[in-house]
Amino acid sequence: RSVGVIGAPFSGGQPRAGVERAPDLIRAAGLLTRLQEQGYAVKDYGNLQFEALLDGLQRVRSVGGANRKLSEAVQEVKRDGHTCVMLGGDHSLAIGSVHGHAAAVGDLSVLWVDAHADINTPLSSGTGNIHGQPMAYLLHELRDQIPAQPSFSWVQPCVSARDVVYIGLRDVDPAEHYLLKRLGVKVFSMTEVDQLGVARVMEETCDYLSDKVKKPIHLSYDVDAIDPSVTPATGTPVAGGLTYREGVYIAEHIAQTGLLSAVDLVEVNPLLCGEAGVSSTVSTALTLLLACFGRLRQG
Numbered sequence: 381r382s383v384g385v386i387g388a389p390f391s392g393g394q395p396r397a398g399v400e401r402a403p404d405l406i407r408a409a410g411l412l413t414r415l416q417e418q419g420y421a422v423k424d425y426g427n428l429q430f431e432a433l434l435d436g437l438q439r440v441r442s443v444g445g446a447n448r449k450l451s452e453a454v455q456e457v458k459r460d461g462h463t464c465v466m467l468g469g470d471h472s473l474a475i476g477s478v479h480g481h482a483a484a485v486g487d488l489s490v491l492w493v494d495a496h497a498d499i500n501t502p503l504s505s506g507t508g509n510i511h512g513q514p515m516a517y518l519l520h521e522l523r524d525q526i527p528a529q530p531s532f533s534w535v536q537p538c539v540s541a542r543d544v545v546y547i548g549l550r551d552v553d554p555a556e557h558y559l560l561k562r563l564g565v566k567v568f569s570m571t572e573v574d575q576l577g578v579a580r581v582m583e584e585t586c587d588y589l590s591d592k593v594k595k596p597i598h599l600s601y602d603v604d605a606i607d608p609s610v611t612p613a614t615g616t617p618v619a620g621g622l623t624y625r626e627g628v629y630i631a632e633h634i635a636q637t638g639l640l641s642a643v644d645l646v647e648v649n650p651l652l653c654g655e656a657g658v659s660s661t662v663s664t665a666l667t668l669l670l671a672c673f674g675r676l677r678q679g
């Protein structure tokens with residue numbers, strides 16, 4: 381039972397500065413010590429050093445370069461035998477995190493917990509922000525929808541649509557909805573969370589993911605999946621999110637599968653609200669991560 385922590389202080393997938401500060405804030409909240417107290421050997425691989433962000437049309441080059449570095453770092457953590465924790469940074473970092481994880485372990489399942497589907501292609505995105513596109517780069521089924529871009533030639537799609545489950549969706553763009561339907565991706569939007577309850581959602585998620593062969597799980601947790609009343613310090617807040625308890629339950633349930641192989645915790649931005657909101661967001665992020673590694677509310 382060992383964990384490797386990578387800090388990825390990168391904001392280039394979206395326009396709001398501040399998200400690059402989150403790795404050190406989450407460490408300062410006690411992540412490493414608390415994981416050790418939970419019985420894990422913990423190795424901190426430190427923060428990746430990224431080049432200065434390029435602007436405008438060159439931005440894609442920054443995102444490609446950052447994710448290439450991240451992919452190599454995640455591969456190293458997995459080769460060293462740890463469960464990988466990637467502290468973002470914005471969600472474009474899932475490109476490198478999932479790519480590197482798959483390069484190390486082969487076929488994997490992806491559980492994407494998020495208010496958003498993050499499956500816009502470069503051509504369907506209304507904003508051009510790459511934090512809304514990572515899933516499109518990762519899916520085999522969308523490889524012909526991704527035009528060649530500078531610093532992205534290293535990215536090979538590595539996930540099959542049937543191995544993806546979404547939980548928490550409540551702000552999905554029309555093009556994204558079309559792609560999710562066409563690819564038949566398993567989605568538990570907030571409607572399903574309301575209808576079924578989080579326990580049934582997790583039961584169905586785990587049945588669905590282990591229906592064929594049990595694969596290592598990559599959990600990509602966007603803090604904006606949680607309701608903004610709990611986690612306001614984030615770039616694209618959307619009302620009607622997961623409660624603190626639902627968010628923790630999801631992590632507790634994934635922990636008990638014993639299949640968690642890598643987790644991303646992204647989109648915490650401390651510059652977007654006051655001190656109380658930052659503190660609530662960071663402590664919730666910490667609690668979600670500790671729940672991923674076996675912390676139970678029952679003690």
Ligand SMILES: N[C@](CCCC[B-](O)(O)O)(CCN1CCCCC1)C(=O)O
Nearest residue numbers: 471496498500507509511512553602616
């Ligand atoms: N789908 C959006 C939001 C992406 C959020 C990224 B995440 O999940 O990592 O935080 C655009 C959202 N949409 C834009 C038009 C107005 C309504 C919201 C996009 O920019 O692609």
Ligand SMILES: [Mn+2]
Nearest residue numbers: 495496602604
């Ligand atoms: Mn989101």
Ligand SMILES: [Mn+2]
Nearest residue numbers: 471494498602
């Ligand atoms: Mn996201």
